[in-house]
Amino acid sequence: MLEALYLMGYPDEAMARIKDRYAPMVNDPDHSTLWEFFAGPEQDAAGTFNHAWTGGPLTMMSRYAAGIQQVKPGFAEFAVRPQLGSMKSIAAKVNSANGKIDVDIDAKDANVYKLDVTAPAGTVAQVHLPTVVLEDVKESGAPLTESSPGVLGVTVDDAAGETVVRVKRASTRSSWQRHRQMSPCRRSDRSAPARASRAASRSRTPASRRSTRSPRTSRFRGSRVR
Incomplete structure (x- = not known):
């Protein structure tokens, strides 16, 4: 259910369901683990109060809310496609075969959207920025x-x-900034048919450009003023 909501573009509804279903477990004063069943202390005697599959929301928040998604095996190429909904910030880390991927998003300022991505050396990041005006991005x-x-x-x-900016870079830091006023584009406002039309998107640069700098952990910082 949670993954379906994110895939359909309903991040706020997904987060509301997470809070509704899992708050009793998180706030339970008698247990520091997640339960097998949602019934809590009244659940069947066969259930336990420490069950791994109840950790599913953590995967959903990492993959969809923070947007860290594998594109190629081992995260050799990965996407950062955040679905914050009404959330104002999120931070997540994924330990891949190539090293740690770190994403930190700050949208607390209504006029500024900041996105920091730390990528392992030699990997490619597809950074999704919520704007269609390339000229406004710094x-x-x-x-x-x-x-x-x-x-x-x-x-x-x-x-x-x-x-979407596809990047492979050895520099330690980059920043994205948007300086023109615009109506904010939120993923929760997009319909499934609209997202399916990506095949008709226009490509601005060839995919063959490569960085010539020596490889090391790369960090990309992005912000957009809207």
Whole structure:
């Protein structure tokens, strides 16, 4: 149910269900673990108060709320496609075969959207930014262009209301900033048919560009002023 809600673009409904179903477990003063059944102390005697599969919401929040999704085996390429809904911040880490992936999102300021991504050396990140105006985005204080170092491709998806930057970079930090006022694009406002139209998106740069810098852990920082 939770994954279906995220896939359909209903992050607030998914989070409301998580709180409704799992709050009694998290707030239980007598147990520090998650229960096998939702009935709690009244559950069948065969149930336990320490059950691994009840940790499913943690996977859903990492994969969809924070948006860390595997694209190629071992996270050699991964996407960051956050679905915050009405949440104002989230932070998540994934330990992959290539190293730790760290995502930190701050949307507490209504006018600024900040996204930090730390990626293992040699991996490719698909960073999804909630804007369709590429010219308004700044990277490390400079305008993001099709020739920015390490950028393998940029796709603007008008239907989904986002820009996807495919990056492989050795620099330790980059920043994305958006300086024009705009109506905010939220993933929860998008319909499934709109997301399905990504195949018609226009590609702004070839996917063959490569960074020539020596490999090490990369960190990308992004912010958009809306």
